[in-house]
Amino acid sequence: EADIYQTPRYLVIGTGKKITLECSQTMGHDKMYWYQQDPGMELHLIHYSYGVNSTEKGDLSSESTVSRIRTEHFPLTLESARPSHTSQYLCASSRGATQYFGPGTRLTVL
Amino acid sequence: GQNIDQPTEMTATEGAIVQINCTYQTSGFNGLFWYQQHAGEAPTFLSYNVLDGLEEKGRFSSFLSRSKGYSYLLLKELQMKDSASYLCAVEAPAAGNKLTFGGGTRVLVKP
Numbered sequence: 410e411a412d413i414y415q416t417p418r419y420l421v422i423g424t425g426k427k428i429t430l431e432c433s434q435t436m437g438h439d440k441m442y443w444y445q446q447d448p449g450m451e452l453h454l455i456h457y458s459y460g461v462n463s464t465e466k467g468d469l470s471s472e473s474t475v476s477r478i479r480t481e482h483f484p485l486t487l488e489s490a491r492p493s494h495t496s497q498y499l500c501a502s503s504r505g506a507t508q509y510f511g512p513g514t515r516l517t518v519l
Numbered sequence: 520g521q522n523i524d525q526p527t528e529m530t531a532t533e534g535a536i537v538q539i540n541c542t543y544q545t546s547g548f549n550g551l552f553w554y555q556q557h558a559g560e561a562p563t564f565l566s567y568n569v570l571d572g573l574e575e576k577g578r579f580s581s582f583l584s585r586s587k588g589y590s591y592l593l594l595k596e597l598q599m600k601d602s603a604s605y606l607c608a609v610e611a612p613a614a615g616n617k618l619t620f621g622g623g624t625r626v627l628v629k630p
Binding site: 442449450451452454457467468499506507508509510511512513515 | 550559562567604606616617622623
């Protein structure tokens with residue numbers, strides 16, 4: 410069982426607000442990932458990190474930013490939320506190839 | 520680029536067997552994953568195939584043929600709780616050893 414946490418689980422927010430989605434894991438995994446998934450659609454990688462102070466953009470362009478100051482923590486920030494950002498955001502971590510997912514944050518921007 | 524194909528939807532009866540196919544074209548190949556995802560929830564790891572052949576894990580089995588770029592997930596003795604999406608994902612060097620996910624196959628188990 411993987412120990413990876415995301416907060417908040419649900420967030421409804423107005424356009425233009427700055428938000429930070431939190432992701433933490435207690436397994437000491439070096440690699441962490443952020444995916445975006447619309448209902449019934451495929452997962453798209455938006456950011457990943459292979460260790461502290463290392464972050465890269467994923468395959469899907471995103472207006473969000475990430476930071477990796479501590480191994481266990483990989484927050485995602487949207488400076489100015491828009492309705493097009495409405496989606497589910499899933500965080501994952503891995504040591505080897507197998508990725509373990511957090512419960513996700515469902516974001517709705519009005 | 521990486522291309523992964525799997526059927527969009529499948530329907531089966533409780534107690535039956537369902538086989539979910541996945542074909543892939545990738546630049547290099549390290550391994551193939553299957554994940555289960557219930558509606559509104561996060562994906563959970565089911566299996567990881569690196570070598571050709573069948574891996575059995577309880578009611579679920581996963582098969583890989585690297586030469587054919589083909590895998591399947593076999594679900595036996597279907598239960599209602601198996602209704603979910605099943606995601607095929609490939610790990611490839613050309614993608615920086617990250618996972619590339621297919622669109623998922625939604626399996627509906629009927630009584």
